[in-house]
Amino acid sequence: MHPFVERSGDAIIAVWESYKLGISFEQFREGAYGLTAEVTVASTVSAETRHGPVRLGLLSQRDIRELTTDCGKRFGDIAEWSLVIPSSVTAVLDEYRSGNAPVRLCDVPNPGEPQYLIPDFLLANRNVFLSAYGGSAKSIIGMAIAISVATGEPWAEMRPSDMGPVLYLDWEDEADTQSRRMAEICAGYGLSTLPDNLYHWSMGTPLKEAQRAISRFVRDNGIKLVVVDSIGAAIGGELTKDDAAIQGMVACRNLSPASRLIIAHISKADAEKNPGERKTFGSAFFEFGARDVWQAHRIGEPGANQISISFANTKANHGQKQPFGLRVVFEPGTIRFERHDSMMSIELADGLSQPDLVCSILRAEGELDVKHLEQYTGLTARQLNRILYRLKCQSRINQMTDTSGKNTVYSLNYQHRLNQTEDEE
Numbered sequence: 001m002h003p004f005v006e007r008s009g010d011a012i013i014a015v016w017e018s019y020k021l022g023i024s025f026e027q028f029r030e031g032a033y034g035l036t037a038e039v040t041v042a043s044t045v046s047a048e049t050r051h052g053p054v055r056l057g058l059l060s061q062r063d064i065r066e067l068t069t070d071c072g073k074r075f076g077d078i079a080e081w082s083l084v085i086p087s088s089v090t091a092v093l094d095e096y097r098s099g100n101a102p103v104r105l106c107d108v109p110n111p112g113e114p115q116y117l118i119p120d121f122l123l124a125n126r127n128v129f130l131s132a133y134g135g136s137a138k139s140i141i142g143m144a145i146a147i148s149v150a151t152g153e154p155w156a157e158m159r160p161s162d163m164g165p166v167l168y169l170d171w172e173d174e175a176d177t178q179s180r181r182m183a184e185i186c187a188g189y190g191l192s193t194l195p196d197n198l199y200h201w202s203m204g205t206p207l208k209e210a211q212r213a214i215s216r217f218v219r220d221n222g223i224k225l226v227v228v229d230s231i232g233a234a235i236g237g238e239l240t241k242d243d244a245a246i247q248g249m250v251a252c253r254n255l256s257p258a259s260r261l262i263i264a265h266i267s268k269a270d271a272e273k274n275p276g277e278r279k280t281f282g283s284a285f286f287e288f289g290a291r292d293v294w295q296a297h298r299i300g301e302p303g304a305n306q307i308s309i310s311f312a313n314t315k316a317n318h319g320q321k322q323p324f325g326l327r328v329v330f331e332p333g334t335i336r337f338e339r340h341d342s343m344m345s346i347e348l349a350d351g352l353s354q355p356d357l358v359c360s361i362l363r364a365e366g367e368l369d370v371k372h373l374e375q376y377t378g379l380t381a382r383q384l385n386r387i388l389y390r391l392k393c394q395s396r397i398n399q400m401t402d403t404s405g406k407n408t409v410y411s412l413n414y415q416h417r418l419n420q421t422e423d424e425e
Helices: 061-075 081-098 138-151 175-189 207-221 231-235 242-253 343-347 354-365 370-377 381-393
Strands: 004-008 011-016 021-031 034-043 050-057 116-118 127-132 166-170 198-202 225-229 259-265 292-299 306-316 324-331 334-339 397-401 408-412
Touching (some): 021 081, 034 061, 116 138, 138 166, 138 198, 138 259, 175 198, 175 334, 242 259, 354 408, 381 397
Parallel strands (some): 127 292, 166 225
Antiparallel strands (some): 034 050, 292 306
């Protein structure tokens, strides 16, 4: 007699139909003492329905004998344990070592175009990274995307192709903080009721250790999207170590069939680099393990009630996506998102001289006063006044008063040859 062996996520299960038993092997580890796994024995015919999980050395005859004895004591004679346990270990070892069975590619159905949970942004059933430096509202963006999938409301003018339950795995904030944030974002969406299918899980253990419980929750609740906030805290190891990054990304992949939005950090040094040169902090295997990488970059310093963010698709395994921009507007009890693609012209202006940067921002934004130019450029009012005076003397900008007649604003002089694009010349 031999068990039927099946895979479920990172688990391998030996099923004994004649005995109504299932023996699950999870959390495989290769170590100094050989291969080990967490083993759980479950029965549907015994009063004692469950034993484990226990850490079992799959090559240790002593461990196998001890598990055989323990199952006999717990479940009684419902099965021939001296056959069931050793045969299960042997079958699972063979399956683990062989990996997924090879297939002929000609027999695999053509999936057609890539499937997206949020069109042109979030691939379905894949690891997708959202990287940003501190102050770029990445957790707020993650919650906004979670609400979008849970309710079907469009985020950044992109409506989910499917909607359903969402799980927010949080290593950084508590449920009360996220509950308030959810209410404010829902108010910005114009929702009168809060979604009852958005789950928050405040995590205290590394993702790899909690993966089994998370995977079970994903399957049992039909989760469409898992948000990991953030991967650095989730892996519970040194971010620069390749093995920690690989294990973390495999753990995320094993949360299939849900899509995974993985929030990550960019260092301050990288945040100050030009677009295309910024990298997620830590091992390169973080980005290697993602099918898409989006970078969210705050433009200028945060304002009193809004910040401007550019989004660039820096890695794309299924076709390059167009960059776009957002304003995140904070009002009492409300957080709103406004699509503003001209933000990208400001983002691409990184590395320009300060006068050219000011002109690029005026091209994108229209009329601005010194206060708002401070927010967009990160320059001080003293620096800006000197730059604006020089640009005005060169006739590259126009100075005027706003509609109230009280504030001085500046606009770009499109007729000046230095301000003209190739199409305008």
